[in-house]
Amino acid sequence: MSRPPSASQSAADLGVIGGSGFYSFLDSVEEVQIDTPYGPPSDRIAIGMLAGRRVAFVPRHGRDHRHPPHKIPYRANLWALRSLGVRQVLAPSAVGSLTTRYGPGTLAIPDQLVDRTSGRAQTYYDEGAAIHLSFADPYCPAGREIAVSAAREAGWSPVDGGTLVVIEGPRFSTRAESRWYAAQGWTLVGMTGHPEAVLARELALCYTPLCLVTDLDAGIEQGEGVTMDEVFRVFGENIERLRTLVADVITSLPADRTCPCSRSLDGMKPPIELP
Template sequence: MGEQVLAVIGGSGLYEIEGLGGAGWQEVTTPWGAPSDAILTGELGGLRLAFLPRHGRGHVHAPTDIPYRANIDALKQLGATHVLSVSACGSFREEMGPGHFVIPDQFIDRTVNREKSFFSGGCVAHVSMAHPTCRALGAAAAAAARAAGVTVHEGGTYLAMEGPQFSSLAESRMYRDHWGCDVVGMTNMPEAKLAREAELHYATVAMVTDYDSWHPDHGEVDVTEIIRTLTANSANAREMIARMPGELTSDCAQSCDRALDNAVLTAPERRDPDLVARLETVAGRVLTPR
């Protein structure tokens, strides 16, 4: 593997990272439209870092409206090899309390109104999502978070819901009791799928803000309490990111950066040239002869 470049997708409070040298905001254009915002780039502990506010500065994009394809394309244009997704979540487990960080290794995708692939008619590809996160990157994030003093839970299933409303009590109970989910959020799908198609190492840090609505002692989700917990989590998340240069490793046994090997099924002579051109950043390795 060549130079490692860490991209972080997260909330507006996370880009105020102490020690980020040469920091500056870059506008990036993509064939999939504009990303959520300009991207903050710099160097941290010898590691190149790019930060993208998922909802845009000022929180202008709802979960369904986030330009997921443009975000992943833009980060790869800037050289990203690893994407660490930092996002708020609700917890279905008593032991995963508010303020804790969870590193999920599985997803259930319940979103229905989002573009979920870079590939379509004219150039068809199927990548494996059996193991949707990079174990090595997840382990690095867990180590960095623990070093920052955070309680971390490694492994678990993230239920991605459409939103923007929170779960009903019946949904919350179903996700917890019948589907075996551990946390619930609105933004990690199709983000994880697109990162896999773009051959990026991807992992999620889900920051617990509440117990969703299943918990008999906590009742319905209180947005005021969520914001209070989010604010408290931001400092821990920034400290975790600051420690990532010392934890990031190239030891990926999953070959995340080779996810498109044998994935493209459309014969070369039948591929739509316009779509192939749009796919240059994310899939040029396998589509464009070098």
């Protein structure tokens, strides 16, 4: 049953933003409806226990997949997680590969991001004061290191590093666009990694991507190109393994943060009160 959160019942240590297949990795789940200054999040937030830690899960597209990538309420999702006490976020997602080296089923933990979206609200600080945050390294270094290590221990051969280019969607790339991205040296293409990462940084949250390659992008693959059925099929075939990895990473993340993410707002005066 959905109900407003209380500090005792709904505080969470860690957050996961992902697909509906991640519900079942939590125990003793309760669902809460949270309102934010940016509207409601994608859906009710599930909060449960995992290895003695409270984890909040946001279904990125909504549990019925009703939000296309360019319409996801990104600001509400991250704000809601922070309001629950979350300070570290894991973000599993399906991506395309821009190189034949990384075929379907490959796990990648990129260290760079390129924004090719348009029209998405991508800041909390668009009035009241100019807040300029460092985003040279968009992902949490501690989270990435732990994710790579946990993946190797679980039997993956993860790609450590690389650049994720985020496109507007909801359509897939043309062959020309795909080849252009690859020519820049970018290795992965997705539709949801931005503005999630930058909004997390603006809230001083750690954000770690876990990218599962579901297809070779249009400029790399021969034939008809990428299809939604193909993406869903490969993601479904790997969801249990990816879910286990998320649990392993959560178990390994430190309770106390020493990474730069926690200090991203030091010396600044945000024009809004953060939760």
